[in-house]
Structure formats: structure tokens, C-alpha cells
Amino acid sequence: MKIxxxxxxxxxxxxMLAYLAAHDEWLGGRHEYTVVHAVPAVPARAATVxxxxxxxxxxxxxxxxxxxxxxxxxxxxGIKASYVNKVGVAADTIAGxxxxxxxxxxxxxxxxxxxxxxxxxxxxxxxxxARCSTPVLLIR
Numbered sequence: 001m002k003i004x005x006x007x008x009x010x011x012x013x014x015x016m017l018a019y020l021a022a023h024d025e026w027l028g029g030r031h032e033y034t035v036v037h038a039v040p041a042v043p044a045r046a047a048t049v050x051x052x053x054x055x056x057x058x059x060x061x062x063x064x065x066x067x068x069x070x071x072x073x074x075x076x077x078g079i080k081a082s083y084v085n086k087v088g089v090a091a092d093t094i095a096g097x098x099x100x101x102x103x104x105x106x107x108x109x110x111x112x113x114x115x116x117x118x119x120x121x122x123x124x125x126x127x128x129x130a131r132c133s134t135p136v137l138l139i140r
Contacts, residue, residue, distance in 0.1 A: 003034070012109030
């Protein structure tokens with residue numbers, strides 16, 4: 001199975017990884033994993049005054065802060081995974097990567113707030129579910 005794992009470095013990502021580790025059916029060589037992280041874009045006005053390489057280095061550094069412990073987790077589990085960093089709005093980036101990559105499943109952690117909170121604050125998970133045609137496994 002081709003699985004996209006969306007990560008943000010939060011406690012919810014850690015809970016999702018713990019779920020993965022606790023369920024043998026998700027581990028092993030029979031699955032192909034791609035880990036995706038969306039780095040929020042620097043506001044356009046600020047980006048125009050920054051050197052392009054400085055901006056790219058910033059995005060890479062921010063992504064590496066999140067990806068490094070995820071990479072260590074997959075290495076410890078003996079799982080080979082590929083890693084993708086994208087700049088943009090998290091929900092759009094995740095849903096777009098899932099659809100374009102023709103993944104069989106998208107896994108992501110969720111805080112599990114109720115609908116009232118989602119209505120007021122919005123939720124990356126809720127937006128991904130609305131935009132993504134790939135099946136999604138939310139882990140709370």
C-alpha cells in the first residue's frame with residue numbers, strides 16, 4: 001500500500017507515530033511510505049525583500065526541525081520512507097500531495113476537537129477531508 005504520512009511535529013503527530021508503532025499491520029516492507037510536511041509561506045511582502053537562497057534555506061531549516069525526529073522514528077522501526085517538504089497552506093498542500101501522488105491512504109494526527117471548535121477555528125484535518133479524494137485515516 002502506498003501511504004502518505006502528514007506530519008507537523010506536534011503532539012498529535014507523535015500520537016500518530018505511536019499508533020503506527022503499536023500496530024504491526026502498518027509496519028514492515030509491504031507498505032511504501034512518503035512523509036509530507038507543509039512549511040507555512042513567509043508573507044509575500046517579507047519574501048520580496050529577502051534573498052531567494054536565504055528564503056529557501058529558511059524553509060529547509062524549518063522543515064528539517066519537523067522531519068528529523070520523524071526520520072529517526074522510521075529508521076528505528078526499520079522502515080524506508082521518502083520525505084517531502086512543501087511550502088504553503090497545510091490543508092491544501094497535504095490534500096494536493098495525496099491526490100497528485102496517487103496514494104492509497106493518507107495518515108495524519110488530529111486534535112479531535114468537536115464541530116463547534118472546527119466551525120470557529122477551522123481544522124487542517126477537516127479541510128483535508130473536504131479537499132482530498134484519497135482515503136484518510138485520522139488518529140486522535
